[in-house]
Amino acid sequence: MPPSRRQLTLVLTLGMMPVMAQAHGFAQRYDLPVPLTLYITGAAAAVLLSFVVMAIFMRGQRLIGDYPRTNLLLTHVGRLLAHPLLLVLLRLFAVAILLLVVVAGLYGDPNPFKNIAPTMVWVIWWVGFAYVSGLAGNLWAVINPWKTIYEAVEKAMRWLRPGSRLGFGISYPQWLGDWPAVLLLLWFVWAELVWPASDTPANLAQAVIIYSLITWFGMFLFGKHPWLRHGEAFSLLFGLLARFAPTEIRLSGHGNCADCDVQNNTDGINCCECFEQAPRDKREWNLRPWAVGLLVERPISLSRMVFVIVMLASVTFDGLLATPLWTDLGRWMLLSEGLRPMVLILQGITGDAVAAVSTMALMLFVLGFLLIYLAFSGGMRWMLPPSVRAEVSLAVVARLFVLSLIPIALAYHLAHYLSFLMIVGQYMIPLASDPLGLGWNLFGTNLYMVNIGIVDARFVWYTSVIAIVVGHIIAVYLAHAVALRVFQDHRAVLRSQIPMLILMVGYTMLSLWILAQPVIELG
Amino acid sequence: MNWHNGYLVSMAAGLCIWAASGSDEVHAADAGNAAEVVRVEIVLADHKLARESNVIRVIQGQVVELVWLSDEATELHLHGYDVEIQVKPGQHAVMALAAHATGRFPITSHGFGANANGHQTLLYLEVYPGE
Numbered sequence: 091m092p093p094s095r096r097q098l099t100l101v102l103t104l105g106m107m108p109v110m111a112q113a114h115g116f117a118q119r120y121d122l123p124v125p126l127t128l129y130i131t132g133a134a135a136a137v138l139l140s141f142v143v144m145a146i147f148m149r150g151q152r153l154i155g156d157y158p159r160t161n162l163l164l165t166h167v168g169r170l171l172a173h174p175l176l177l178v179l180l181r182l183f184a185v186a187i188l189l190l191v192v193v194a195g196l197y198g199d200p201n202p203f204k205n206i207a208p209t210m211v212w213v214i215w216w217v218g219f220a221y222v223s224g225l226a227g228n229l230w231a232v233i234n235p236w237k238t239i240y241e242a243v244e245k246a247m248r249w250l251r252p253g254s255r256l257g258f259g260i261s262y263p264q265w266l267g268d269w270p271a272v273l274l275l276l277w278f279v280w281a282e283l284v285w286p287a288s289d290t291p292a293n294l295a296q297a298v299i300i301y302s303l304i305t306w307f308g309m310f311l312f313g314k315h316p317w318l319r320h321g322e323a324f325s326l327l328f329g330l331l332a333r334f335a336p337t338e339i340r341l342s343g344h345g346n347c348a349d350c351d352v353q354n355n356t357d358g359i360n361c362c363e364c365f366e367q368a369p370r371d372k373r374e375w376n377l378r379p380w381a382v383g384l385l386v387e388r389p390i391s392l393s394r395m396v397f398v399i400v401m402l403a404s405v406t407f408d409g410l411l412a413t414p415l416w417t418d419l420g421r422w423m424l425l426s427e428g429l430r431p432m433v434l435i436l437q438g439i440t441g442d443a444v445a446a447v448s449t450m451a452l453m454l455f456v457l458g459f460l461l462i463y464l465a466f467s468g469g470m471r472w473m474l475p476p477s478v479r480a481e482v483s484l485a486v487v488a489r490l491f492v493l494s495l496i497p498i499a500l501a502y503h504l505a506h507y508l509s510f511l512m513i514v515g516q517y518m519i520p521l522a523s524d525p526l527g528l529g530w531n532l533f534g535t536n537l538y539m540v541n542i543g544i545v546d547a548r549f550v551w552y553t554s555v556i557a558i559v560v561g562h563i564i565a566v567y568l569a570h571a572v573a574l575r576v577f578q579d580h581r582a583v584l585r586s587q588i589p590m591l592i593l594m595v596g597y598t599m600l601s602l603w604i605l606a607q608p609v610i611e612l613g
Numbered sequence: 614m615n616w617h618n619g620y621l622v623s624m625a626a627g628l629c630i631w632a633a634s635g636s637d638e639v640h641a642a643d644a645g646n647a648a649e650v651v652r653v654e655i656v657l658a659d660h661k662l663a664r665e666s667n668v669i670r671v672i673q674g675q676v677v678e679l680v681w682l683s684d685e686a687t688e689l690h691l692h693g694y695d696v697e698i699q700v701k702p703g704q705h706a707v708m709a710l711a712a713h714a715t716g717r718f719p720i721t722s723h724g725f726g727a728n729a730n731g732h733q734t735l736l737y738l739e740v741y742p743g744e
Contacts, residue, residue, distance in 0.1 A: 120716035122740075543715070
């Protein structure tokens with residue numbers, strides 16, 4: 091490379107330095123760092139309570155088994171909430187919102203705060219839906235607008251030409267696993283955390299259109315339900331979070347799912363396809379204890395394990411992006427001679443040097459997360475007695491325990507976004523009245539001013555630290571319970587859990603540490 | 614290894630840390646107590662802050678006056694509270710607010726000089742909850 095061009099590149103990248111600290115896709119965060127003492131207290135509590143969980147399992151108490159549950163459909167409130175009319179209205183509302191986001195994005199005000207698209211996508215849908223999925227249940231499976239629209243077209247087809255079926259009806263290839271969803275999730279995560287245009291309404295609308303077309307094409311190729319299970323990233327994402335939730339759908343006396351490709355799913359728990367086809371009197375909508383949906387007896391697929399790792403890594407990476415550590419690291423990466431060729435290639439693709447560096451960091455971070463998890467899985471396997479070890483491979487151990495990390499990630503997500511959701515979420519009030527920024531005032535709220543004092547810092551600190559510590563304890567508990575179910579041998583269970591415990595304590599400390607860092611904002 | 618002993622030891626250690634943590638949760642403001650006016654002078658020279666720390670800490674409920682002096686014209690914006698002021702070269706400009714909401718709020722400059730263009734964080738105002 092001639093020196094002049096090299097110098098030019100350097101000047102360009104230096105010129106972009108102030109924008110190095112790019113936080114979450116859209117809008118600002120005003121979080122105060124968690125005070126050091128609270129951070130240490132939280133970390134100590136996590137370590138301490140881990141030993142309490144260990145001690146409970148040491149005494150040989152088996153706390154798992156058939157968990158208690160109540161069928162909500164037998165109650166008045168449950169029947170009202172699951173009333174077909176209400177569900178139809180919810181679905182229509184979700185379709186209307188999807189259309190609104192696209193129309194507002196394409197034709198509305200380009201200012202992200204005067205257009206409903208960015209707030210709807212990044213705050214209400216992405217952050218808000220994760221809360222609903224984890225804390226209440228899999229609402230997304232009910233209102234997914236892509237599914238609703240596809241079903242409407244299916245119905246119209248059947249009405250126009252009786253007997254015809256929409257789509258090619260290719261049976262979903264086993265080897266493809268959840269890999270399409272993994273790729274789409276990576277794309278989404280990149281768009282959220284790195285993409286410089288993520289808050290530009292028009293670009294966001296285009297991305298939504300592309301994703302919609304991919305989804306419908308997938309459904310058209312392989313059928314609606316197979317694609318929702320393996321390709322539609324958000325069905326997988328919210329579905330995994332909803333395994334933590336205290337509600338489930340189930341079919342009484344159904345046995346394993348026979349008609350769909352979900353293997354070994356006793357009673358068709360959270361299998362939408364079987365649920366839709368089952369007679370009404372077999373359907374259950376149950377209240378259950380938190381987190382029991384994350385207990386598995388059999389390893390999940392490799393692709394789904396990678397999906398979970400991408401999910402966990404991206405949530406942590408989002409927090410890391412707003413810390414001073416990232417500012418220094420990113421600056422170092424920008425100036426590093428060794429990384430320059432790679433940065434230039436990515437800069438060509440993403441159009442700016444900061445995005446290039448962030449893209450690289452995101453990829454490395456996901457990869458690092460995966461390797462660390464595999465290393466600790468190896469540690470877990472190594473701790474097993476030889477007789478048990480011979481029966482399980484490293485991959486099997488990794489695929490068995492990955493779901494037990496979800497409570498920590500979910501708790502961190504709740505903590506990290508609490509004030510963001512409460513403050514930035516308020517933009518919905520004026521935007522509801524004037525979604526396209528055309529000066530409308532549909533509900534008389536278009537002059538609403540965001541109240542930045544709605545949540546007190548102290549409330550956010552305590553909620554965050556408690557959420558993370560509780561999430562950690564549930565995670566430790568889940569991993570023990572899974573180990574008990576799978577390994578049987580009591581000594582093997584306890585020994586195998588030492589590396590997992592170290593990993594979880596590390597993950598929890600990292601989550602708390604990020605919360606204790608001052609937020610460095612977009613310059 | 615005796616797990617039971619390990620458990621007791623860590624329980625004791627945890628309790629000690631917990632006990633120690635209660636006492637020192639104090640965030641000293643740069644000046645003053647609640648309900649007083651906190652006045653901080655900030656000098657900008659050559660587009661940069663002429664002070665060591667880029668964080669100003671106050672306590673919720675205080676009235677804050679940030680007095681700016683710059684060698685070049687600029688427009689300053691306190692995010693969150695949404696206070697905007699124009700600064701003329703060599704003249705004091707006051708950014709006043711009642712710190713009712715807690716948080717960490719960036720103050721950015723929308724560029725310097727005649728052809729002002731840009732967005733640069735100069736410092737952060739941190740409003741901590743009161744005792």
